[in-house]
Amino acid sequence: MKLRRSLLYVPGNMPGMLQNIPVFEADGVMIDLEDAVPLQEKDAARLLTRNFLRFFQNRNKEMFVRINPLDTPYAASDLQEILPALPDGIRLPKADNPEIVERLDTLLTEQEEKLHLEIGYFKIIPSIESAQGVLNCVETAKASSRIVALAFGAEDYTASMEIDRTKTGEELFSARTRVVWAAKAAGVQVIDTIFSDVNDMEALRAETVLVKRLGFTGKSLVNPRQIEVVHDVFRPTPEEIENAVEVMEAIKRAREMGTGVISLRGKMVDAPVVTRAARTLRSAIAFGMIEYALSDEVIHGEK
Amino acid sequence: MAKNSLGREIPAQWRGRTLDPYLDPWNKKPEVLRATRPLVRRSPGDSKLLPSLRAALEKCELRDGMNISTHHHLRNGDLLLNMLVKEMDAMGLRDMGIASSSVHAVHAEIIPYIRKGVITRIETGVNGLIGEMVSRGELNCSVIVRSHGGRARSLVTGEVEVDAAFIAAPCCDITGNMNGVHGPSACGSLGYAYTDARYAKKVIAVTDNLVRYPASPISISQSDVDYVVQIESLGDPRKIVSTTTRITRDPAGLLIAKYAAEVIEASGLLKDGFSFQTGAGGTSLAVADNIRRKMAAGQIKGSFGCGGITGYFVDMLEQGYFETLFDVQCFDLNAVDSMRRNAGHREISADLYASPFNRGSVVNMLDCVILGATEVDVDFNVNVNTESSGYLLHNTGGHCDTAAGAKLAIVVAPSIRGRLPIVRNAVTTVTTPGETVDVIVTERGICIADKHVDLKKELLRRNLPVKDIRQFHEEITQITGIPKPVEFDDEIVALIEYRDGSIIDVVRRVRE
Numbered sequence: 016m017k018l019r020r021s022l023l024y025v026p027g028n029m030p031g032m033l034q035n036i037p038v039f040e041a042d043g044v045m046i047d048l049e050d051a052v053p054l055q056e057k058d059a060a061r062l063l064t065r066n067f068l069r070f071f072q073n074r075n076k077e078m079f080v081r082i083n084p085l086d087t088p089y090a091a092s093d094l095q096e097i098l099p100a101l102p103d104g105i106r107l108p109k110a111d112n113p114e115i116v117e118r119l120d121t122l123l124t125e126q127e128e129k130l131h132l133e134i135g136y137f138k139i140i141p142s143i144e145s146a147q148g149v150l151n152c153v154e155t156a157k158a159s160s161r162i163v164a165l166a167f168g169a170e171d172y173t174a175s176m177e178i179d180r181t182k183t184g185e186e187l188f189s190a191r192t193r194v195v196w197a198a199k200a201a202g203v204q205v206i207d208t209i210f211s212d213v214n215d216m217e218a219l220r221a222e223t224v225l226v227k228r229l230g231f232t233g234k235s236l237v238n239p240r241q242i243e244v245v246h247d248v249f250r251p252t253p254e255e256i257e258n259a260v261e262v263m264e265a266i267k268r269a270r271e272m273g274t275g276v277i278s279l280r281g282k283m284v285d286a287p288v289v290t291r292a293a294r295t296l297r298s299a300i301a302f303g304m305i306e307y308a309l310s311d312e313v314i315h316g317e318k
Numbered sequence: 319m320a321k322n323s324l325g326r327e328i329p330a331q332w333r334g335r336t337l338d339p340y341l342d343p344w345n346k347k348p349e350v351l352r353a354t355r356p357l358v359r360r361s362p363g364d365s366k367l368l369p370s371l372r373a374a375l376e377k378c379e380l381r382d383g384m385n386i387s388t389h390h391h392l393r394n395g396d397l398l399l400n401m402l403v404k405e406m407d408a409m410g411l412r413d414m415g416i417a418s419s420s421v422h423a424v425h426a427e428i429i430p431y432i433r434k435g436v437i438t439r440i441e442t443g444v445n446g447l448i449g450e451m452v453s454r455g456e457l458n459c460s461v462i463v464r465s466h467g468g469r470a471r472s473l474v475t476g477e478v479e480v481d482a483a484f485i486a487a488p489c490c491d492i493t494g495n496m497n498g499v500h501g502p503s504a505c506g507s508l509g510y511a512y513t514d515a516r517y518a519k520k521v522i523a524v525t526d527n528l529v530r531y532p533a534s535p536i537s538i539s540q541s542d543v544d545y546v547v548q549i550e551s552l553g554d555p556r557k558i559v560s561t562t563t564r565i566t567r568d569p570a571g572l573l574i575a576k577y578a579a580e581v582i583e584a585s586g587l588l589k590d591g592f593s594f595q596t597g598a599g600g601t602s603l604a605v606a607d608n609i610r611r612k613m614a615a616g617q618i619k620g621s622f623g624c625g626g627i628t629g630y631f632v633d634m635l636e637q638g639y640f641e642t643l644f645d646v647q648c649f650d651l652n653a654v655d656s657m658r659r660n661a662g663h664r665e666i667s668a669d670l671y672a673s674p675f676n677r678g679s680v681v682n683m684l685d686c687v688i689l690g691a692t693e694v695d696v697d698f699n700v701n702v703n704t705e706s707s708g709y710l711l712h713n714t715g716g717h718c719d720t721a722a723g724a725k726l727a728i729v730v731a732p733s734i735r736g737r738l739p740i741v742r743n744a745v746t747t748v749t750t751p752g753e754t755v756d757v758i759v760t761e762r763g764i765c766i767a768d769k770h771v772d773l774k775k776e777l778l779r780r781n782l783p784v785k786d787i788r789q790f791h792e793e794i795t796q797i798t799g800i801p802k803p804v805e806f807d808d809e810i811v812a813l814i815e816y817r818d819g820s821i822i823d824v825v826r827r828v829r830e
Contacts (some may be wrong), residue, residue, distance in 0.1 A: 034734070035761070037762070038762050039573065070797075240569050243576075303780070
């Protein structure tokens with residue numbers, strides 16, 4: 016599974032910012048054609064985004080595009096223009112119910128056939144960003160096999176709730192929890208909302224710590240300066256890594272002995288423990304903290 | 319016309335001066351004794367006080383063709399040089415040279431006097447409009463760009479003779495003892511003026527803050543000063559040491575700073591005794607901020623910081639990251655204040671700081687310096703004097719001095735500025751030779767000079783984006799395209815002197 020700790024929004028109508036996309040160390044970028052782009056620049060943003068995606072051949076990060084909502088007149092043109100330039104996927108705003116995701120799925124399939132791509136090439140990250148979206152997200156998360164993550168959008172959500180968003184975020188607690196449940200139940204990743212005060216790194220850190228604890232696997236970002244803080248929070252500690260290596264070595268010995276369970280310093284190592292350790296190690300490898308050859312055979316046992 | 323070792327065409331002579339083409343950074347040796355100045359006897363009761371700048375100019379017996387100097391510690395707040403030029407014009411003096419330590423944008427006021435023939439030579443680099451007009455052939459005025467160390471050298475060797483040095487003294491007594499730390503025009507260090515005080519034929523202290531004898535502390539002493547003139551104001555305090563010193567918020571700048579700090583750490587130099595210089599720009603300060611955090615994490619105690627000093631370095635001194643600051647010029651009021659009260663904050667002369675021809679300058683002891691650039695090229699040569707327009711717009715400062723002295727000279731710059739690539743096949747003007755530049759850090763890649771094999775390996779091990787500079791050049795020009803080259807006429811309007819006095823490059827008139 017790919018790491019998606021940091022998904023950075025970049026406005027599609029800003030050539031200077033698009034040009035810097037290769038440089039920043041976010042796991043993924045979401046070029047925005049929706050809220051960041053004024054109506055009179057929708058077409059220009061589409062063209063700039065398409066051209067940038069074509070230019071950006073040796074990609075060092077996943078490229079998503081946030082299209083306009085499917086019920087607007089812009090979405091169809093967005094897809095038509097962007098998909099031939101091969102983004103990795105679409106961030107779908109206002110995914111209030113599974114039907115919206117299914118409609119996008121169909122549109123993507125049509126394009127894939129036209130472009131002679133394998134079906135399922137384009138991924139989807141639905142945005143859960145309204146009261147309705149939160150209520151339906153358990154079904155939405157399972158609406159398409161293209162979904163790699165659910166994203167929570169607090170700005171639109173609080174608007175739909177007619178409440179203010181605070182820095183401490185108590186008002187988001189239930190919604191966040193439900194989105195995490197939906198994602199985990201569907202076996203996909205889950206990305207928290209943006210934090211809009213780009214100068215308050217302490218509050219960003221506090222919020223990231225909170226959402227990591229709730230189960231989120233990543234966060235949407237509005238400024239490259241936020242990447243480091245978010246990665247830092249999601250970075251495994253040296254103790255966690257050490258422990259994970261011990262678990263992997265133990266289970267390797269167990270598999271050699273033909274069993275899937277082994278005791279490590281008096282504690283049982285079994286499938287969930289191994290899965291957790293593997294996740295820690297993947298993350299540590301991505302951070303360049305260790306070099307370690309992970310083997311699926313060791314993690315899951317012989318198929 | 320011969321080529322110097324960097325392939326730059328250098329004429330044998332320029333406006334009466336025989337030129338010595340640049341060969342390499344190390345081997346040119348001084349072949350003269352120190353310059354000197356007449357001894358004078360002053361008896362008890364003799365007064366040095368003169369009523370006006372005009373009286374001082376007359377007392378110095380200036381004649382057509384002579385040189386005067388000022389220092390640039392008051393930066394864009396300086397009023398003195400403009401006043402002097404106007405007085406010289408009123409006295410009917412012509413063909414005068416300005417041998418100041420730098421000329422700033424505020425000195426554009428002297429342009430009419432250049433046109434009039436009052437000033438025909440500027441023996442220092444120029445910032446702003448004068449340089450642009452010289453580049454366009456609109457001013458008939460020879461410019462010789464010198465680094466801080468190179469300027470000190472040129473006075474000490476007598477290559478540049480200063481007939482009268484007018485030293486703006488923010489605090490001064492009637493005998494000429496002076497410092498820069500007290501008074502309404504306080505600018506902190508008087509580092510650039512020390513050399514003038516020792517080598518100019520006449521030295522005039524000009525002050526707007528005449529205090530009772532003795533002025534204390536004494537930076538430049540009465541034994542060097544011929545006359546003292548009191549005037550109403552030396553400068554506009556809002557523009558003295560007014561550089562805004564704030565860490566950049568630009569994400570690309572922050573990334574550059576992060577990479578630069580990683581390079582320093584990977585070099586192995588970041589350990590107890592570490593010495594460091596960085597500029598006052600937003601990215602440079604961000605490098606310093608990263609270094610401070612790394613020093614804190616590793617409990618590293620540095621030895622000294624040097625160069626132009628900012629409040630940021632003052633904080634590092636006060637928090638114990640450095641034991642000493644060697645301050646040749648203060649960039650902000652925090653630095654001025656610190657110099658006034660902290661014994662670890664030492665004022666040093668430009669000679670001690672950076673001259674290649676003394677018995678060893680401070681830059682030779684530097685571990686690492688962070689430098690800027692308007693352009694770099696695939697041979698690691700750096701330009702800070704001209705911009706891609708071809709206009710001479712910036713003075714060298716300590717750029718080539720520190721690059722030559724420091725163990726690790728790191729250039730930080732965005733890979734694309736405006737719409738132009740920062741890495742070129744050949745820089746428009748060479749300020750600092752590639753032989754003395756170790757690393758170029760941009761947000762898109764880090765280029766390392768071939769000689770640093772181990773450093774390169776270590777950076778690759780740390781997964782940093784190390785790139786071959788020629789490939790990097792191609793990568794960037796794929797984005798920007800290759801800019802159409804600026805066209806120049808043959809006429810040479812300025813010389814770029816290397817710190818040892820050889821000619822590293824020339825500036826030609828831009829064809830409009």
